[in-house]
Amino acid sequence: MERDIILEVRDLSKSFGGIKAVDSLSLNLKKGELLGIIGPNGSGKSTLINIITGFLKPDKGKVLYKGTDITGLSPYKIANIGLVRSFQFIRPFYKIPVYKNVVISLCSDRVKRLKGGSFGRRDEVAIDLLEELGFERDSRILYKETSEIPHGYLRRVELARCIALNPDLLILDEILSGMSKPEVASIIPVIKRLNDQGLTIIMVEHRIKELFQIAHRVIVLNFGRKIADSTPEEVMQDQTVRSAYIGKAKINFRR
Amino acid sequence: MNTLNTLNTVNIAKRKERIDRAIKARCNDIYTLLSLKEISYVIAPKLCLILFIFIFPLLKAILGYYWERVFYITCLIAILAISWELLSYVGLVSLGQAFVFGTGAYISGIFNINFHIPVPFSILLASGFGALICTLILFPASKIKGIYFAMITLCIPMFFSKVIEATEIFGGTSGISGISPIGNYYVEMYFPALVLIGAFFCLRRLMSTDFGLLIIGIKDNEFSLMSSGINIYKIKFFVIFLSSALGCFSGACMCHYYQFVGISAFSLDYSIIPLACSILGGIDGFSGSLIGAFVVCPLSEMLRGFGTLRIVIYSVLLIMFILLVPEGIFSYISRKYHQIERWKEI
Numbered sequence: 001m002e003r004d005i006i007l008e009v010r011d012l013s014k015s016f017g018g019i020k021a022v023d024s025l026s027l028n029l030k031k032g033e034l035l036g037i038i039g040p041n042g043s044g045k046s047t048l049i050n051i052i053t054g055f056l057k058p059d060k061g062k063v064l065y066k067g068t069d070i071t072g073l074s075p076y077k078i079a080n081i082g083l084v085r086s087f088q089f090i091r092p093f094y095k096i097p098v099y100k101n102v103v104i105s106l107c108s109d110r111v112k113r114l115k116g117g118s119f120g121r122r123d124e125v126a127i128d129l130l131e132e133l134g135f136e137r138d139s140r141i142l143y144k145e146t147s148e149i150p151h152g153y154l155r156r157v158e159l160a161r162c163i164a165l166n167p168d169l170l171i172l173d174e175i176l177s178g179m180s181k182p183e184v185a186s187i188i189p190v191i192k193r194l195n196d197q198g199l200t201i202i203m204v205e206h207r208i209k210e211l212f213q214i215a216h217r218v219i220v221l222n223f224g225r226k227i228a229d230s231t232p233e234e235v236m237q238d239q240t241v242r243s244a245y246i247g248k249a250k251i252n253f254r255r
Numbered sequence: 256m257n258t259l260n261t262l263n264t265v266n267i268a269k270r271k272e273r274i275d276r277a278i279k280a281r282c283n284d285i286y287t288l289l290s291l292k293e294i295s296y297v298i299a300p301k302l303c304l305i306l307f308i309f310i311f312p313l314l315k316a317i318l319g320y321y322w323e324r325v326f327y328i329t330c331l332i333a334i335l336a337i338s339w340e341l342l343s344y345v346g347l348v349s350l351g352q353a354f355v356f357g358t359g360a361y362i363s364g365i366f367n368i369n370f371h372i373p374v375p376f377s378i379l380l381a382s383g384f385g386a387l388i389c390t391l392i393l394f395p396a397s398k399i400k401g402i403y404f405a406m407i408t409l410c411i412p413m414f415f416s417k418v419i420e421a422t423e424i425f426g427g428t429s430g431i432s433g434i435s436p437i438g439n440y441y442v443e444m445y446f447p448a449l450v451l452i453g454a455f456f457c458l459r460r461l462m463s464t465d466f467g468l469l470i471i472g473i474k475d476n477e478f479s480l481m482s483s484g485i486n487i488y489k490i491k492f493f494v495i496f497l498s499s500a501l502g503c504f505s506g507a508c509m510c511h512y513y514q515f516v517g518i519s520a521f522s523l524d525y526s527i528i529p530l531a532c533s534i535l536g537g538i539d540g541f542s543g544s545l546i547g548a549f550v551v552c553p554l555s556e557m558l559r560g561f562g563t564l565r566i567v568i569y570s571v572l573l574i575m576f577i578l579l580v581p582e583g584i585f586s587y588i589s590r591k592y593h594q595i596e597r598w599k600e601i
Contacts, residue, residue, distance in 0.1 A: 079482050
């Protein structure tokens with residue numbers, strides 16, 4: 001049982017000034033699980049992700065990844081042990097061609113260790129990967145400067161950049177936001193397929209409908225605390241969740 | 256009607272065409288050049304640069320020793336400007352190249368005078384040791400960026416010059432004199448010129464490799480690079496070391512040339528001139544810094560005839576350049592070069 005747990009967050013707290021962004025939060029994640037994290041704006045989702053991936057240091061608590069303590073480790077070290085994140089405000093490299101974004105990930109120590117001597121073919125590996133994510137192999141778009149391509153493509157490039165690291169646990173921070181319906185429809189199967197192949201995924205999302213289709217388990221945060229943790233169906237019925245989202249005022253429409 | 260007909264025939268027979276038609280697309284993406292003509296189109300500018308730098312020192316008899324001296328100093332400033340540009344590649348805008356320059360100059364002088372190390376070796380040792388010292392000081396500062404890094408680098412050379420002045424180490428205000436010159440005229444001229452060309456082309460090559468990609472990535476987006484599992488501190492350390500080594504080399508050559516090193520090596524001039532070269536020449540790429548240095552330094556020498564008004568005219572010219580060619584001299588020239596047209600028969 002213990003072995004199945006890939007990520008464990010123990011009693012994590014972080015406050016900015018007087019505001020408790022994350023308030024003694026604990027959670028477990030099993031290998032192969034697809035966990036959704038939702039919550040209203042300012043409920044501490046991004047802070048939690050930033051602490052797990054080493055971009056912020058917690059005031060209190062621990063993050064255990066595969067049984068080892070990774071609290072306060074440098075972000076690049078965390079990425080190199082297979083815990084990879086995407087950014088909410090997408091942060092690709094703007095001045096280089098699109099496929100080079102993926103090449104950058106392929107230069108990391110982790111890929112060098114896993115793939116051995118695949119030097120010199122990084123460009124090809126990158127283009128293969130982008131093709132898997134629905135880019136056409138010979139389209140001009142792969143060779144354009146990253147700043148010139150549309151938003152929906154950027155999200156997919158960001159996803160490719162993460163997958164190139166061959167992660168064991170992938171954290172997607174609002175990857176669906178700002179995407180059109182057809183774009184979401186094309187990326188959801190990709191995420192599902194990655195999960196079926198054994199990749200553990202955490203999705204932080206605002207698009208609840210799409211998330212609930214694929215998530216195995218959903219955690220709801222409000223004011224840095226966990227207010228629900230169960231299957232999507234049960235979370236939908238949960239009264240505290242509803243009041244967190246909609247508010248407590250009771251409106252009687254029939255009157 | 257008749258004239259119109261003749262015009263038409265002329266138009267049909269010939270039309271203007273850019274000489275880089277088809278070549279540019281081919282050498283940007285897939286690197287296939289079909290003929291000697293196309294190859295020469297690509298390498299001609301580089302060849303011109305190399306030939307210029309190699310032939311200029313040989314023209315001593317025609318141009319006189321004065322302009323050779325200007326050429327020598329221009330080469331050193333160009334190296335300093337390239338080292339500034341390299342730092343700016345990782346997003347570190349330095350206002351203190353004088354620190355690197357002065358460190359190189361002092362260390363080379365001390366090695367030469369106190370340890371009696373012959374000249375070429377003292378320059379090389381100064382480049383290495385100086386780079387190490389500069390990196391140890393600049394690297395901790397590199398964690399902060401933008402204007403704050405600029406402020407820190409601005410302070411460091413002032414700090415060192417005042418320390419030397421107050422404690423009177425390394426000769427205090429009177430500096431270290433009696434440093435041996437390089438001696439041989441050709442060795443003296445070609446040593447920095449070769450290092451300049453070598454550094455220029457090697458760095459350009461470096462930037463087109465995957466490692467260069469990571470360097471460009473740091474300036475673009477540090478966080479994304481870190482979350483891609485890249486150790487940005489290692490890369491920054493390497494870039495700062497390389498940049499410092501070039502700057503120290505430049506300073507070391509200068510001290511053997513004047514056979515003297517004093518606190519003037521830490522003066523603000525050496526911080527500002529490389530910056531001016533890079534901005535004037537075009538801030539994107541090493542070519543801009545190089546061309547900028549070859550405009551700024553001779554220009555400042557040419558204006559010596561004006562006496563006290565020199566700095567005024569110099570400043571006005573620099574402002575004019577920046578206003579009229581905001582993209583930088585190099586970008587302007589290269590754009591015009593690609594737009595040269597020729598008549599083509601159809």
